[in-house]
């Protein structure tokens with residue numbers, strides 16, 4: 305019977321062979337690449353989201369998708385594609401990330417983001433930043449230029465300054481629509497909490513749309529490397545320094561070349577408890593199930609049964625894409641070197 309060492313060697317043989325045949329500086333082109341993005345899930349009102357507004361969402365999603373795809377096509381890394389796509393969504397007021405981020409209870413914006421590299425399992429994440437124009441760019445700087453994984457608040461901002469990243473005043477993130485959502489949320493919360501010291505019931509009673517938003521991207525590059533990234537303003541009327549799943553590796557973001565790359569959107573507290581992104585990748589890796597089955601089981605069974613609403617986008621090492629959600633809709637788009645290109649909001 306072959307030893308474990310020989311079995312592993314046998315499994316790794318194609319990769320070793322490819323590596324030895326490739327001149328230094330070049331890479332083995334697998335010929336396959338793919339990208340998927342999301343702009344949040346939740347109660348997207350199909351009646352309100354028609355005509356011009358729907359076209360605007362679809363156009364912005366496709367712009368982000370195609371910019372990431374173009375990078376992959378010319379041989380850039382999955383990380384670069386993920387960051388490029390997310391930056392476009394962060395800069396758009398349509399989505400709850402960067403410009404257009406939701407408001408905290410106190411009327412400010414606190415942003416979270418994370419990035420993971422599937423080849424090395426390197427990670428960078430930031431939470432509760434108020435003045436960094438692109439939180440995903442800061443997550444990348446944490447990954448590349450710090451010995452740490454997750455920086456928060458003022459420390460993260462001092463690091464952003466040292467790294468020379470673009471800073472803005474907090475009101476740069478303002479939008480009238482999100483402000484109106486805050487006013488409504490605050491009113492509902494204060495009514496619910498009247499006379500009680502527990503603010504949990506109020507938050508749980510808020511409609512799903514107050515908890516939803518976030519943008520994310522996952523990609524497979526021509527080298528066979530996966531990456532995932534997520535960026536968000538979090539939950540409308542969040543308080544006391546609340547941090548959601550988006551900067552928590554394993555919960556809102558995960559990437560491992562041995563399984564898949566995942567970015568999540570939804571009610572973050574559930575995604576943290578159920579370790580959603582890592583659970584999907586673990587099912588692919590250890591149970592050997594398909595990406596479609598693993599993501600569908602976690603989103604539409606595990607999470608749904610627990611009462612957690614939201615969705616995910618995922619890509620595996622073979623370029624398969626899955627985008628399940630258990631909400632009415634999820635802003636999403638995907639494109640792959642096999643010619644598929646799609647954009648969608650509702651089921």
Ligand code: ASP
Pocket residue numbers: 344345515516517518536537538539547548549550556568569570571572573
């Ligand atoms: N997951 C994000 C959070 O809980 C929000 C969202 O994706 O809609 O902060």
